[in-house]
Amino acid sequence: xxxxxxxxxxxxxxxxxxxxxxxxxxxxxxxxxxxxxxxxxxxxxxxxxxxxxxxxxxxxxxxxxxxxxxxxxxxxxxxxxxxxxxxxxxxxxxxxxxxxxxxxxxxxxxxxxxxxxxxxxxxxxxxxxxxxxxxxxxxxxxxxxxxxxxxxxxxxxxxxxxxx
Ligand code: ROI
Numbered sequence: 001x002x003x004x005x006x007x008x009x010x011x012x013x014x015x016x017x018x019x020x021x022x023x024x025x026x027x028x029x030x031x032x033x034x035x036x037x038x039x040x041x042x043x044x045x046x047x048x049x050x051x052x053x054x055x056x057x058x059x060x061x062x063x064x065x066x067x068x069x070x071x072x073x074x075x076x077x078x079x080x081x082x083x084x085x086x087x088x089x090x091x092x093x094x095x096x097x098x099x100x101x102x103x104x105x106x107x108x109x110x111x112x113x114x115x116x117x118x119x120x121x122x123x124x125x126x127x128x129x130x131x132x133x134x135x136x137x138x139x140x141x142x143x144x145x146x147x148x149x150x151x152x153x154x155x156x157x158x159x160x161x162x163x164x
Pocket of ligand 1: 011012013046047048049050057058059091092093094098126156
């Protein structure tokens with residue numbers, strides 16, 4: 001059997017009791033086949049990127065060891081989003097739960113359904129901060145250091161809430 005890959009998932013929610021949505025999604029990640037949830041970051045409240053007439057977000061990151069392929073993992077994440085009642089209305093609009101594959105081992109994926117590293121990762125403190133909480137030395141597949149990206153990226157006024 002192949003050795004597992006370490007994947008990092010970004011979680012975000014700003015509708016329908018966001019804290020509960022995050023916990024429900026973590027439970028679903030914990031139940032994923034061929035996958036072990038190995039760590040979770042603190043939760044942060046952040047100002048919305050995109051339209052400002054929506055509630056603040058809660059954001060966090062999770063680390064998985066998985067034997068799924070990136071596209072298999074994507075499909076599992078989409079199922080979890082659907083189960084939690086995510087409806088896709090508006091680009092950059094509010095959402096009950098958003099699960100993004102941020103990093104997948106050292107892999108870069110450029111597929112019509114999936115881009116890894118996540119395209120917006122370098123620009124979003126609410127993604128970089130929790131990733132760095134999990135792994136302070138983390139780098140992108142091209143070698144760029146996440147701590148340096150965070151220092152250079154726009155500020156969304158992160159407030160740390162609690163440990164998940
Ligand atoms: N803004 C914040 N702060 N956090 C998110 O998770 C988030 N997700 C999104 C958009 C709507 C772009 N803005 C966000 O998808």
